[in-house]
Amino acid sequence: MDDLRTARRLSAAVLAVSNQLTVPEVLQTIVDTARELAAAEYAALGVPDDNGSFAQFLVSGVSADQQAAIGPLPRQHGFLAVMLREPEAQRLDDIRADPRFAWWPAAHPQLKAFLGVPVTSGDEILGALYLANKPGGFTDEDEELVRVLAAHAAIALTHARLYARNRELTIAEERARIAHDLHDAVAQRLFGLRLTAQAADLLIDRDPAAARARLGEVSTLAREAAEELHAAVLELRPARLEEDGLADTLCKQVRILDRASGPDGPRLVCLGGDIPDLPPAQQTVVLRVAQEALHNAIRHSGAATITVLLQGTTLEITDDGDGFDVGATIKAGRSLGLRSMRDRACSVRGHVTITSSPGGTRVRLEVPGAG
Secondary structure, eight states: HHHHHHHHHHHHHHHHSSSOOHHHHHHHHHHHHHHHHHOOOEEEEEEEOOOSSEEEEEEOOOOHHHHHOOOOOOOSSSHHHHHOOOOOEEEEOOHHHHHHHTOOTTEEEEEEEEOOOEEEETTEEEEEEEEETTOOOHHHHHHHHHHHHHHHHHHHHHHHHHHHHHHHHHHHHHHHHHHHHHHHHHHHHHHHHHHHHHOOOHHHOOHOOOOOHHHHHHHHHHHHHHHHHHHHHHSSSOHHHHHHHHHHHHHHHHHHHHHOOOOEEEEEEEEOOOOOOOOOHHHHHHHHHHHHHHHHHHHOOOSEEEEEEETTEEEEEEESSSEEEEEEEEHOHHHHHHHHHHHHHHHOEEEEEEETTTEEEEEEEEOOOOO
C-alpha cells in the first residue's frame, strides 16, 4: 500500500508539470509531495535571484503566521547557499553540527535531520529542495524520491525560462513591426509635405490664394507627421510607471496601440476610475497583464472595439470579437499567453479570470491593495 501511495503522489506531482498550472503552483505541489513522501516535518524549494536572495521560496509545513514571524525571504547563506553552489545532495543527521551551518531567525523552526537536493538543468543549478526533521533521519530511498521531484521542478523552471525568452522575442518583433509601420507612415507624410510645399512655391506668384491654401496643407501635414513621430517615440520608450503612474501609463499605451492599429484595426478605449496607491509589484503586474491581453485581442479577436477599464484594484479588458473556447485552447497547449497572465497574477497573490464566447472576451484581473 505504501508503494502504491508513493506512486500515486509521484504521478500527481509529475502531472502537475504538464497540466495548465502556474509555475508557483507546480513548485508548491512538488514541495508538498516531497515532505509527505519523505515523512519530513518541513520542506522548502528555493529559486535564487541575482541579488543574493531568492526569486521564489516555497515552503511546506510552516503556517502563514509562522512565515510572517520569520520575516522576509531568506538570503543565500549557510546551507541555503551550499545547495546553490554544489551539485551533490547533502544528507545530515544534525544540520547544526555541520561547520557550514550559519544561522536562522529567532522565529525559524529548529531543524535537525536535513536532506538537500539541487534542482539542476545540465550543469546549471536552478534551485534546491530542502527537507528537515524526519524521525530517525533520511534514507537512500528518501534521497532518490526527492531527486525525482527535483528533476521535475527543473522541467517546470526550464519551461518558464524558455517561455520568458520566447515572449521577449515576440515583444521585440512586435515593437520592430510597429516602428516599421510608423516609420512608413511618417515617410508618407513627409513626402506629401514636400510635394505640397513645392506646389505652393510654384503658385505663389501667379495664384497667391491657391498658394496660401497649399501652405495650410503643409501645416496640417507637418502636424500629422509630428504626431506620428511622437507616437513612435512613446511606443518604443519603456513604460514609466514611477514617473507617470499606473493609470496614465496604461492609457498612454492604449492610445499608442489604437493609433498603431490603423483604420482597419480595432478601436481601443481606456476608461478609468478611482485608482488606489498600489504597491510597485502590483502596478507592474497590472500593466503587464494588460499588455498581454491587449496583444492577444488585437491579433486574434477580430474585434471592432477593445475596452480597458481600471477600477480600484480590478483591471478588465473586454472586446466584441469572435471569442474562443478557453478550455479547448488550454487543453490544446496553445495557452502561453493565458498562462503568463496567471503566473504574473499569482506572483502578487492576484487572480485572473477569462471568459469568452461568440461576441466577445473578457479578461479580469484582481490584485490585493496596499493594505
